[in-house]
Amino acid sequence: MSQPVMVSGTISAQVPLPEERWTYLNNVLQHPGPFTEPDYDANEVADRMSKMKLLVIGAGGLGCEILKNLALSGFKDIHVIDMDTIDVSNLNRQFLFRHSDVGKSKAEVAARFVEKRVKGVKITPHNCKIQDFDDDFYMQFQMVVCGLDSIEARRWINSTLVNLVDEENPESLKPLIDGGTEGFKGQSRVVFPTMTSCIECQLDMHAPRAAVPLCTLATIPRQPEHCIEWAHIIAWEQEKPFPKLDNDDPEHITWLYKKALTRAGEFNITGVTYSLTQGVVKNIIPAIASTNAIIAASCCNEAFKIATSTNPSLGLEENYMMYSGNDSIYTYTFKHEKKADCPVCGNLARDLDVDPNLTLDEFIQSLAVRPEAQLKKPSIRSEAKTLYMQSPESLRLKTAANLEKKLGGLVVDGEEVGVSDPSLGAVDFKYKLKFSKSFAATPVATRGSTTGNGTAA
Amino acid sequence: MTEVITDPTPPILHGPSDKEKKYDRQLRLWAASGQQALEDAHILLINSGSGTVGVETLKNLVLPGIGKFTIADENTVGQADLGVNFFLDEDCLGKLRSECCVRLLQELNPDVQGNWFPKNKNETIEQLFDGTMQFTMILYTAPITRARMELVLKYGQQRNVPVISIHSAGFYSYFHINLPGNFPIVDTHPDSTATTDLRLLTPWKELSHFAASLTDNIQSLSAHEHGHIPYVALLLHYLAKWKEEHGTLPSTYKEKTAFRSRVASGARTDTPEGGEENFDEAVAAVLKTISSPGLPSSVREVFDYTPNKMESTASFWIIADAIKQFYNKHNTLPLPGSVPDMKAQSTVYVQLQNIYKAKARQDAAEVLKTVRSHPRGKDINSAEVESFCKNAAFIKLIRGSKSSEASPTNIKVLAEREFENDANAPMMAMPLSLFPIYLSLSATTFYPTSDASDIIGTIKNVFPDAASTPRVVEAAEEVARANGGELHNISALTGGMVAQEVIKIITKQYIPIDNTCIFDGITSRTQVLRI
Numbered sequence: 005m006s007q008p009v010m011v012s013g014t015i016s017a018q019v020p021l022p023e024e025r026w027t028y029l030n031n032v033l034q035h036p037g038p039f040t041e042p043d044y045d046a047n048e049v050a051d052r053m054s055k056m057k058l059l060v061i062g063a064g065g066l067g068c069e070i071l072k073n074l075a076l077s078g079f080k081d082i083h084v085i086d087m088d089t090i091d092v093s094n095l096n097r098q099f100l101f102r103h104s105d106v107g108k109s110k111a112e113v114a115a116r117f118v119e120k121r122v123k124g125v126k127i128t129p130h131n132c133k134i135q136d137f138d139d140d141f142y143m144q145f146q147m148v149v150c151g152l153d154s155i156e157a158r159r160w161i162n163s164t165l166v167n168l169v170d171e172e173n174p175e176s177l178k179p180l181i182d183g184g185t186e187g188f189k190g191q192s193r194v195v196f197p198t199m200t201s202c203i204e205c206q207l208d209m210h211a212p213r214a215a216v217p218l219c220t221l222a223t224i225p226r227q228p229e230h231c232i233e234w235a236h237i238i239a240w241e242q243e244k245p246f247p248k249l250d251n252d253d254p255e256h257i258t259w260l261y262k263k264a265l266t267r268a269g270e271f272n273i274t275g276v277t278y279s280l281t282q283g284v285v286k287n288i289i290p291a292i293a294s295t296n297a298i299i300a301a302s303c304c305n306e307a308f309k310i311a312t313s314t315n316p317s318l319g320l321e322e323n324y325m326m327y328s329g330n331d332s333i334y335t336y337t338f339k340h341e342k343k344a345d346c347p348v349c350g351n352l353a354r355d356l357d358v359d360p361n362l363t364l365d366e367f368i369q370s371l372a373v374r375p376e377a378q379l380k381k382p383s384i385r386s387e388a389k390t391l392y393m394q395s396p397e398s399l400r401l402k403t404a405a406n407l408e409k410k411l412g413g414l415v416v417d418g419e420e421v422g423v424s425d426p427s428l429g430a431v432d433f434k435y436k437l438k439f440s441k442s443f444a445a446t447p448v449a450t451r452g453s454t455t456g457n458g459t460a461a
Numbered sequence: 462m463t464e465v466i467t468d469p470t471p472p473i474l475h476g477p478s479d480k481e482k483k484y485d486r487q488l489r490l491w492a493a494s495g496q497q498a499l500e501d502a503h504i505l506l507i508n509s510g511s512g513t514v515g516v517e518t519l520k521n522l523v524l525p526g527i528g529k530f531t532i533a534d535e536n537t538v539g540q541a542d543l544g545v546n547f548f549l550d551e552d553c554l555g556k557l558r559s560e561c562c563v564r565l566l567q568e569l570n571p572d573v574q575g576n577w578f579p580k581n582k583n584e585t586i587e588q589l590f591d592g593t594m595q596f597t598m599i600l601y602t603a604p605i606t607r608a609r610m611e612l613v614l615k616y617g618q619q620r621n622v623p624v625i626s627i628h629s630a631g632f633y634s635y636f637h638i639n640l641p642g643n644f645p646i647v648d649t650h651p652d653s654t655a656t657t658d659l660r661l662l663t664p665w666k667e668l669s670h671f672a673a674s675l676t677d678n679i680q681s682l683s684a685h686e687h688g689h690i691p692y693v694a695l696l697l698h699y700l701a702k703w704k705e706e707h708g709t710l711p712s713t714y715k716e717k718t719a720f721r722s723r724v725a726s727g728a729r730t731d732t733p734e735g736g737e738e739n740f741d742e743a744v745a746a747v748l749k750t751i752s753s754p755g756l757p758s759s760v761r762e763v764f765d766y767t768p769n770k771m772e773s774t775a776s777f778w779i780i781a782d783a784i785k786q787f788y789n790k791h792n793t794l795p796l797p798g799s800v801p802d803m804k805a806q807s808t809v810y811v812q813l814q815n816i817y818k819a820k821a822r823q824d825a826a827e828v829l830k831t832v833r834s835h836p837r838g839k840d841i842n843s844a845e846v847e848s849f850c851k852n853a854a855f856i857k858l859i860r861g862s863k864s865s866e867a868s869p870t871n872i873k874v875l876a877e878r879e880f881e882n883d884a885n886a887p888m889m890a891m892p893l894s895l896f897p898i899y900l901s902l903s904a905t906t907f908y909p910t911s912d913a914s915d916i917i918g919t920i921k922n923v924f925p926d927a928a929s930t931p932r933v934v935e936a937a938e939e940v941a942r943a944n945g946g947e948l949h950n951i952s953a954l955t956g957g958m959v960a961q962e963v964i965k966i967i968t969k970q971y972i973p974i975d976n977t978c979i980f981d982g983i984t985s986r987t988q989v990l991r992i
Contacts, residue, residue, distance in 0.1 A: 027541040028946030076949035297957030
């Protein structure tokens, strides 16, 4: 168990707070309502709450709100993980941070602020990545609340929590509550790992933006974004104006902006601005305080109901709330069904249509962009053999030769493969490869010479 | 040929200002114009009760940089406040709550000015309405006295100031927007997928000629050229052929799917990919673009409305009338002029874009001419007319709320309608009405600690069947359980929703609710109703 380190000078003598402080929480904790389960026991709930330990992932726009809300929901022991430091562009919504905090750890500043403001709550910050912790660390929490901006981190914690479930041990099932926002829109969802639809089951609801083909960037740009991507991907690599691209360095962004602007001029394309350049290069998602407030509070309301049983929560039936504030207010609360062929929580391998004439390398590239896979650095094993390993280096070298081979020569139609990607956790994604075309077993050496029709741009 | 239009003023090479850096993530939503409107605004919160939902709303407005805010609240800070309100601390106990909240809110953004009321024991909140202070918007929370509520609403009507009432208790909340007059919006930010308007069924001369020049000898084009004909030109080409063969353009669903197959069959398959991307795009665009859009009902509502004398001098109504005349003459709205990205050579795409832009400019010029002929149209900014023309299909009118509309009779009619819908809800797989929550909460506006039977008794005044309607009884019990107290999560969530609405109204961007939003924290649902 982790023991919080006492900071010198803090007074640790706990003076109990007057019970009057929790008047409003007690209204619902001590009085069941018409929708509360009949066997509700206020004493048992109070006891449960006092022992509960929660993990918050992310101390950004959502995370700041989540920490505040959980502290004022009566949770006493909260851990928070965030590897980021505070940037000036966070200050329009991440309300636990001040200008003087720029550059400091988000987790540490947020934890200190909420502890100071709300007496009686203990918040333990972890200024690191979620991948730095092992299963034992995650086992100590009763619930995990996520306010993340990365799909990858969500998938990692999701697969970790699914893998943690041991049917013999009810304590091993940790509800996962996840929020996300973009502009005036957002969603909150509750996952009971292995029991209900998980983040991976819902992956196709969050398809990545389609990438612009490289040949468009290189030869036929039409949009200001194409010119920026060209500067970002092609011109930077060719000219290497600085040793390493730093998205947060204004000098680097200015270089890309000027390049993009010149290129846009050559093609009579208008609309390249500094702000757009920054937006495209950093993949900036608009974010405002009010939407974060809505989604974070929705997540914490569900966490509170799950922890206290004061009212029914999202989870077993409806498990997903969509919110949109663009045109009036529209919410849609529904049940996302668990998928039997979910690579993380299902038992069946998922069917994947593939062209057997693709090389293994092409197949691997395609896994990154397929909405239902989104695997960026996958290692692949078939039932019979290891096809490609990203690491360790010795295995990568040993298997690299397979990259040029055609899929049809490596696996048979209908064969099951296991795909793993360490950035997404220890899970093996199971796919059953279905050939969409017949396999033309052309030897690798003569590839390309049979069509004689040039290559794709 | 159309002229090639280049941007006359290349942007200046400079990085963002400090303010642009701080507000970057929101400027991408409402731009500098919206930000300016926020910075010019002054919000008054009349706070009461457990006092959290209004303060949470203000937090979400102070952070993005509202100009000024004032909190009016005569309560002093007690123990219970510290368990629900984040913008109070131990040092505040026994002090004036308005002053303490202002102090801790103001820390969030040094660019915002906060003020509190009353400053001394002799001041009463009613003095705020003597006319010395100007407010952009007023928020008040329940509980409140009837006299104070009526004073605020009257002030809002007289001074043309929107008033939002907010009520959060236990797991429930609602808020109600009183707009003193009609509220028209031009910059509604429709989803980009909804805005494509290519006029493929009614191409004008320049577009037809350009498209034909790309497809004249389509069979003999090289693989590269054939694969880069923009889909707009492909569809115009096949539409012309279809008309030659059928005499009319495809109009029914069946004809359109047949037309789609026809387009698909034009793709060459002897390519390395076995098809052509531009043809794939054309096929995908058929159902969406081969239709005459008709006049959206929200635009029809604007056209049908007769502005009153005061409204009719506003630029919105003068431009709307000019666009109506344009529509009556051409049976179509002005062209927005944007072209979605599509597979094409750069030069061809830019030429196509310019053809659409030129036509949009021509349409806007015609509207501007009508505007100028109006006695008060001389001073209207031409940029405003252009922006109106670009958004013409998406303009929206939210009707003002007259307090008489929330009369007991209206509540009764609304209740009957909602419960009738509920009877069919399971069959339609529709969620149940949240109106019982509104009825129960609003029954405690003046008496926050009412018990369930008091609440039902009050509801009976407007809805006699209350006691025998289980959903009303349950809602009343749940409201009584909260005993007038807020739960932080529900108030934080409601404060987020109210802040979004305040921003939408102040910036005149996006579309605010009309006019009441009810939130159920048990089922995690909202419902918007006009009450």
